[in-house]
Amino acid sequence: MTTKTDRTSGGKATAARDEAVVRALLDRQQRTYxxxxxxxxxxxxxxxxxxxxxxxxxxxxxxxxxxxxxxxxxxxxxxxxxxxxxxxxxxxxxxxxxxxxxxxxxxxxxxxxxxxxxxxxxxxxxxxxxxxxxxxxxxxxxxxxxxxPTGADIFLRDVQGVWPEFAPYIDRKALDGARRLGLPASPQKLSGLVAGREMPRLADGLVHAALDKPLADEVLAAAKAA
Known part of the structure:
Protein backbone atom coordinates (compact mmCIF):
# COMPACT_ATOMS: atom_id res chain seq x y z
CA MET A 1 0.00 0.00 0.00
CA THR A 2 1.27 3.44 -0.92
CA THR A 3 1.36 5.74 2.09
CA LYS A 4 1.22 9.51 2.32
CA THR A 5 4.91 9.47 3.29
CA ASP A 6 5.73 7.48 0.15
CA ARG A 7 3.88 10.00 -2.03
CA THR A 8 5.61 12.93 -0.33
CA SER A 9 9.03 11.32 -0.73
CA GLY A 10 8.30 10.59 -4.38
CA GLY A 11 7.24 14.16 -4.99
CA LYS A 12 10.41 15.51 -3.37
CA ALA A 13 12.55 13.14 -5.40
CA THR A 14 10.87 14.25 -8.63
CA ALA A 15 11.30 17.91 -7.73
CA ALA A 16 14.98 17.38 -6.89
CA ARG A 17 15.50 15.51 -10.16
CA ASP A 18 13.80 18.31 -12.17
CA GLU A 19 15.94 20.93 -10.46
CA ALA A 20 19.10 18.94 -11.23
CA VAL A 21 18.12 18.66 -14.90
CA VAL A 22 17.45 22.40 -15.14
CA ARG A 23 20.78 23.23 -13.46
CA ALA A 24 22.61 20.93 -15.88
CA LEU A 25 20.81 22.50 -18.84
CA LEU A 26 21.54 26.07 -17.77
CA ASP A 27 25.19 25.16 -17.15
CA ARG A 28 25.35 24.28 -20.84
CA GLN A 29 23.13 27.12 -22.04
CA GLN A 30 25.06 30.09 -20.76
CA ARG A 31 23.69 32.53 -23.35
CA THR A 32 20.45 32.86 -25.26
CA TYR A 33 20.40 33.20 -29.03
CA PRO A 149 3.59 32.00 -35.44
CA THR A 150 7.12 30.60 -35.04
CA GLY A 151 8.77 34.01 -35.27
CA ALA A 152 6.30 35.49 -32.79
CA ASP A 153 7.06 32.64 -30.39
CA ILE A 154 10.81 33.24 -30.70
CA PHE A 155 10.40 36.97 -30.06
CA LEU A 156 8.08 36.60 -27.07
CA ARG A 157 10.19 33.79 -25.64
CA ASP A 158 13.11 36.22 -25.41
CA VAL A 159 11.33 39.44 -24.42
CA GLN A 160 9.40 37.85 -21.54
CA GLY A 161 12.32 38.97 -19.37
CA VAL A 162 11.51 42.62 -20.06
CA TRP A 163 7.80 42.21 -20.84
CA PRO A 164 6.78 40.19 -17.77
CA GLU A 165 3.10 40.08 -18.72
CA PHE A 166 4.06 37.34 -21.22
CA ALA A 167 5.93 35.21 -18.68
CA PRO A 168 6.16 32.32 -18.40
CA TYR A 169 6.37 32.01 -22.19
CA ILE A 170 7.25 28.47 -23.20
CA ASP A 171 6.38 27.78 -26.81
CA ARG A 172 5.76 24.41 -28.46
CA LYS A 173 9.39 23.81 -29.42
CA ALA A 174 10.53 24.53 -25.86
CA LEU A 175 7.87 22.16 -24.55
CA ASP A 176 9.26 19.50 -26.89
CA GLY A 177 12.60 19.99 -25.16
CA ALA A 178 11.00 19.76 -21.73
CA ARG A 179 9.41 16.43 -22.65
CA ARG A 180 12.70 15.09 -24.01
CA LEU A 181 14.32 15.94 -20.67
CA GLY A 182 11.47 14.49 -18.64
CA LEU A 183 10.54 17.91 -17.25
CA PRO A 184 6.97 19.12 -16.66
CA ALA A 185 5.23 20.07 -19.91
CA SER A 186 3.65 23.07 -18.22
CA PRO A 187 4.92 26.67 -18.46
CA GLN A 188 3.78 27.37 -14.90
CA LYS A 189 5.58 24.34 -13.46
CA LEU A 190 8.72 25.06 -15.47
CA SER A 191 8.74 28.66 -14.25
CA GLY A 192 8.84 27.36 -10.68
CA LEU A 193 12.23 25.75 -11.36
CA VAL A 194 14.09 29.01 -12.06
CA ALA A 195 14.18 32.63 -10.99
CA GLY A 196 12.06 34.89 -13.20
CA ARG A 197 15.08 36.49 -14.88
CA GLU A 198 16.24 33.04 -16.00
CA MET A 199 13.07 32.19 -17.95
CA PRO A 200 14.38 33.33 -21.36
CA ARG A 201 17.55 31.29 -20.87
CA LEU A 202 15.58 28.23 -19.74
CA ALA A 203 13.23 28.54 -22.71
CA ASP A 204 16.16 28.82 -25.13
CA GLY A 205 17.88 25.89 -23.45
CA LEU A 206 14.78 23.74 -23.85
CA VAL A 207 14.69 24.61 -27.55
CA HIS A 208 18.33 23.52 -27.83
CA ALA A 209 17.43 20.24 -26.12
CA ALA A 210 14.56 19.71 -28.56
CA LEU A 211 16.86 20.26 -31.55
CA ASP A 212 19.97 18.51 -30.24
CA LYS A 213 19.48 15.00 -28.81
CA PRO A 214 23.18 14.58 -27.85
CA LEU A 215 22.90 17.76 -25.77
CA ALA A 216 19.76 16.43 -24.08
CA ASP A 217 21.49 13.13 -23.34
CA GLU A 218 24.47 15.00 -21.90
CA VAL A 219 22.16 17.07 -19.67
CA LEU A 220 20.37 13.97 -18.40
CA ALA A 221 23.65 12.19 -17.67
CA ALA A 222 25.00 15.21 -15.78
CA ALA A 223 21.80 15.55 -13.75
CA LYS A 224 21.88 11.86 -12.85
CA ALA A 225 25.48 12.12 -11.70
CA ALA A 226 24.86 15.23 -9.61
Missing amino acids: TAQAGIRLRNTPAPLYQTLVLAILLSARIRADIAVAAARALFDAGLRDPRSMANASWQERVDALGEGGYRRYDERTSTMLGKGAELLLERYDGDLRRLREEPDPKKALMDVPGIG
Whole structure:
Protein backbone atom coordinates (compact mmCIF):
# COMPACT_ATOMS: atom_id res chain seq x y z
CA MET A 1 0.00 0.00 0.00
CA THR A 2 1.27 3.44 -0.92
CA THR A 3 1.36 5.74 2.09
CA LYS A 4 1.22 9.51 2.32
CA THR A 5 4.91 9.47 3.29
CA ASP A 6 5.73 7.48 0.15
CA ARG A 7 3.88 10.00 -2.03
CA THR A 8 5.61 12.93 -0.33
CA SER A 9 9.03 11.32 -0.73
CA GLY A 10 8.30 10.59 -4.38
CA GLY A 11 7.24 14.16 -4.99
CA LYS A 12 10.41 15.51 -3.37
CA ALA A 13 12.55 13.14 -5.40
CA THR A 14 10.87 14.25 -8.63
CA ALA A 15 11.30 17.91 -7.73
CA ALA A 16 14.98 17.38 -6.89
CA ARG A 17 15.50 15.51 -10.16
CA ASP A 18 13.80 18.31 -12.17
CA GLU A 19 15.94 20.93 -10.46
CA ALA A 20 19.10 18.94 -11.23
CA VAL A 21 18.12 18.66 -14.90
CA VAL A 22 17.45 22.40 -15.14
CA ARG A 23 20.78 23.23 -13.46
CA ALA A 24 22.61 20.93 -15.88
CA LEU A 25 20.81 22.50 -18.84
CA LEU A 26 21.54 26.07 -17.77
CA ASP A 27 25.19 25.16 -17.15
CA ARG A 28 25.35 24.28 -20.84
CA GLN A 29 23.13 27.12 -22.04
CA GLN A 30 25.06 30.09 -20.76
CA ARG A 31 23.69 32.53 -23.35
CA THR A 32 20.45 32.86 -25.26
CA TYR A 33 20.40 33.20 -29.03
CA THR A 34 19.79 36.90 -28.40
CA ALA A 35 22.95 37.26 -26.33
CA GLN A 36 24.93 35.27 -28.91
CA ALA A 37 23.83 37.80 -31.53
CA GLY A 38 25.31 40.59 -29.40
CA ILE A 39 21.94 41.98 -28.29
CA ARG A 40 21.79 43.41 -24.77
CA LEU A 41 18.07 43.05 -24.36
CA ARG A 42 16.36 45.90 -22.56
CA ASN A 43 12.92 47.47 -22.87
CA THR A 44 14.21 50.11 -25.25
CA PRO A 45 13.57 50.48 -29.00
CA ALA A 46 16.89 49.35 -30.52
CA PRO A 47 17.40 46.03 -28.69
CA LEU A 48 13.72 45.14 -29.05
CA TYR A 49 13.98 45.70 -32.80
CA GLN A 50 17.20 43.70 -33.00
CA THR A 51 15.46 40.84 -31.21
CA LEU A 52 12.68 40.99 -33.80
CA VAL A 53 15.23 40.86 -36.63
CA LEU A 54 16.81 37.80 -35.04
CA ALA A 55 13.38 36.17 -34.73
CA ILE A 56 12.82 36.72 -38.47
CA LEU A 57 16.17 35.12 -39.30
CA LEU A 58 15.66 32.18 -36.93
CA SER A 59 12.23 31.50 -38.46
CA ALA A 60 13.72 30.29 -41.73
CA ARG A 61 14.74 26.69 -42.30
CA ILE A 62 18.38 27.41 -41.68
CA ARG A 63 20.79 26.56 -38.88
CA ALA A 64 20.46 28.70 -35.78
CA ASP A 65 24.17 29.53 -35.72
CA ILE A 66 23.92 30.94 -39.26
CA ALA A 67 20.88 33.03 -38.28
CA VAL A 68 22.80 34.39 -35.28
CA ALA A 69 25.85 35.19 -37.43
CA ALA A 70 23.65 36.95 -39.99
CA ALA A 71 22.03 39.06 -37.28
CA ARG A 72 25.46 40.08 -35.99
CA ALA A 73 26.53 40.98 -39.54
CA LEU A 74 23.46 43.18 -40.03
CA PHE A 75 24.08 44.96 -36.73
CA ASP A 76 27.82 45.35 -37.47
CA ALA A 77 26.79 46.99 -40.75
CA GLY A 78 24.92 49.60 -38.71
CA LEU A 79 21.41 48.21 -39.32
CA ARG A 80 20.37 48.26 -35.68
CA ASP A 81 17.02 50.05 -35.78
CA PRO A 82 14.05 50.37 -38.15
CA ARG A 83 15.24 53.69 -39.57
CA SER A 84 18.69 52.43 -40.54
CA MET A 85 17.22 49.18 -41.89
CA ALA A 86 14.66 51.04 -44.03
CA ASN A 87 17.26 53.54 -45.29
CA ALA A 88 19.71 50.82 -46.33
CA SER A 89 19.53 49.67 -49.92
CA TRP A 90 18.23 46.21 -50.76
CA GLN A 91 21.75 45.24 -51.87
CA GLU A 92 23.32 46.48 -48.64
CA ARG A 93 21.01 44.21 -46.67
CA VAL A 94 21.73 41.30 -49.01
CA ASP A 95 25.47 41.85 -48.61
CA ALA A 96 25.25 41.90 -44.81
CA LEU A 97 23.17 38.72 -44.76
CA GLY A 98 25.68 37.07 -47.08
CA GLU A 99 28.52 38.14 -44.81
CA GLY A 100 26.82 36.18 -42.05
CA GLY A 101 26.42 33.13 -44.26
CA TYR A 102 22.67 33.62 -44.73
CA ARG A 103 22.78 33.06 -48.49
CA ARG A 104 19.91 30.71 -49.20
CA TYR A 105 17.23 33.22 -48.19
CA ASP A 106 19.20 36.46 -48.45
CA GLU A 107 17.26 38.17 -51.26
CA ARG A 108 13.78 37.38 -49.91
CA THR A 109 14.84 38.23 -46.37
CA SER A 110 16.34 41.55 -47.46
CA THR A 111 12.97 42.50 -48.94
CA MET A 112 11.10 41.42 -45.80
CA LEU A 113 13.46 43.34 -43.51
CA GLY A 114 12.98 46.50 -45.58
CA LYS A 115 9.21 46.24 -45.67
CA GLY A 116 9.04 45.30 -41.99
CA ALA A 117 11.13 48.30 -40.98
CA GLU A 118 8.87 50.60 -42.99
CA LEU A 119 5.77 49.12 -41.33
CA LEU A 120 7.23 49.62 -37.85
CA LEU A 121 8.15 53.22 -38.63
CA GLU A 122 4.70 53.95 -39.98
CA ARG A 123 2.70 52.18 -37.29
CA TYR A 124 4.84 52.57 -34.16
CA ASP A 125 7.36 55.28 -35.09
CA GLY A 126 9.96 52.52 -34.90
CA ASP A 127 9.30 51.80 -31.22
CA LEU A 128 8.17 48.23 -30.49
CA ARG A 129 7.11 49.24 -26.99
CA ARG A 130 4.02 50.67 -28.69
CA LEU A 131 3.25 47.22 -30.11
CA ARG A 132 3.15 45.99 -26.52
CA GLU A 133 0.09 48.19 -26.02
CA GLU A 134 -1.89 46.45 -28.79
CA PRO A 135 -4.97 44.45 -27.69
CA ASP A 136 -3.26 41.31 -29.07
CA PRO A 137 0.50 41.93 -29.34
CA LYS A 138 1.23 38.47 -30.74
CA LYS A 139 -1.25 38.98 -33.54
CA ALA A 140 0.17 42.44 -34.22
CA LEU A 141 3.66 40.94 -34.41
CA MET A 142 2.53 38.68 -37.21
CA ASP A 143 1.70 41.71 -39.34
CA VAL A 144 5.46 42.21 -39.69
CA PRO A 145 6.78 40.56 -42.88
CA GLY A 146 8.75 37.45 -42.00
CA ILE A 147 7.03 36.95 -38.65
CA GLY A 148 4.62 34.04 -38.48
CA PRO A 149 3.59 32.00 -35.44
CA THR A 150 7.12 30.60 -35.04
CA GLY A 151 8.77 34.01 -35.27
CA ALA A 152 6.30 35.49 -32.79
CA ASP A 153 7.06 32.64 -30.39
CA ILE A 154 10.81 33.24 -30.70
CA PHE A 155 10.40 36.97 -30.06
CA LEU A 156 8.08 36.60 -27.07
CA ARG A 157 10.19 33.79 -25.64
CA ASP A 158 13.11 36.22 -25.41
CA VAL A 159 11.33 39.44 -24.42
CA GLN A 160 9.40 37.85 -21.54
CA GLY A 161 12.32 38.97 -19.37
CA VAL A 162 11.51 42.62 -20.06
CA TRP A 163 7.80 42.21 -20.84
CA PRO A 164 6.78 40.19 -17.77
CA GLU A 165 3.10 40.08 -18.72
CA PHE A 166 4.06 37.34 -21.22
CA ALA A 167 5.93 35.21 -18.68
CA PRO A 168 6.16 32.32 -18.40
CA TYR A 169 6.37 32.01 -22.19
CA ILE A 170 7.25 28.47 -23.20
CA ASP A 171 6.38 27.78 -26.81
CA ARG A 172 5.76 24.41 -28.46
CA LYS A 173 9.39 23.81 -29.42
CA ALA A 174 10.53 24.53 -25.86
CA LEU A 175 7.87 22.16 -24.55
CA ASP A 176 9.26 19.50 -26.89
CA GLY A 177 12.60 19.99 -25.16
CA ALA A 178 11.00 19.76 -21.73
CA ARG A 179 9.41 16.43 -22.65
CA ARG A 180 12.70 15.09 -24.01
CA LEU A 181 14.32 15.94 -20.67
CA GLY A 182 11.47 14.49 -18.64
CA LEU A 183 10.54 17.91 -17.25
CA PRO A 184 6.97 19.12 -16.66
CA ALA A 185 5.23 20.07 -19.91
CA SER A 186 3.65 23.07 -18.22
CA PRO A 187 4.92 26.67 -18.46
CA GLN A 188 3.78 27.37 -14.90
CA LYS A 189 5.58 24.34 -13.46
CA LEU A 190 8.72 25.06 -15.47
CA SER A 191 8.74 28.66 -14.25
CA GLY A 192 8.84 27.36 -10.68
CA LEU A 193 12.23 25.75 -11.36
CA VAL A 194 14.09 29.01 -12.06
CA ALA A 195 14.18 32.63 -10.99
CA GLY A 196 12.06 34.89 -13.20
CA ARG A 197 15.08 36.49 -14.88
CA GLU A 198 16.24 33.04 -16.00
CA MET A 199 13.07 32.19 -17.95
CA PRO A 200 14.38 33.33 -21.36
CA ARG A 201 17.55 31.29 -20.87
CA LEU A 202 15.58 28.23 -19.74
CA ALA A 203 13.23 28.54 -22.71
CA ASP A 204 16.16 28.82 -25.13
CA GLY A 205 17.88 25.89 -23.45
CA LEU A 206 14.78 23.74 -23.85
CA VAL A 207 14.69 24.61 -27.55
CA HIS A 208 18.33 23.52 -27.83
CA ALA A 209 17.43 20.24 -26.12
CA ALA A 210 14.56 19.71 -28.56
CA LEU A 211 16.86 20.26 -31.55
CA ASP A 212 19.97 18.51 -30.24
CA LYS A 213 19.48 15.00 -28.81
CA PRO A 214 23.18 14.58 -27.85
CA LEU A 215 22.90 17.76 -25.77
CA ALA A 216 19.76 16.43 -24.08
CA ASP A 217 21.49 13.13 -23.34
CA GLU A 218 24.47 15.00 -21.90
CA VAL A 219 22.16 17.07 -19.67
CA LEU A 220 20.37 13.97 -18.40
CA ALA A 221 23.65 12.19 -17.67
CA ALA A 222 25.00 15.21 -15.78
CA ALA A 223 21.80 15.55 -13.75
CA LYS A 224 21.88 11.86 -12.85
CA ALA A 225 25.48 12.12 -11.70
CA ALA A 226 24.86 15.23 -9.61
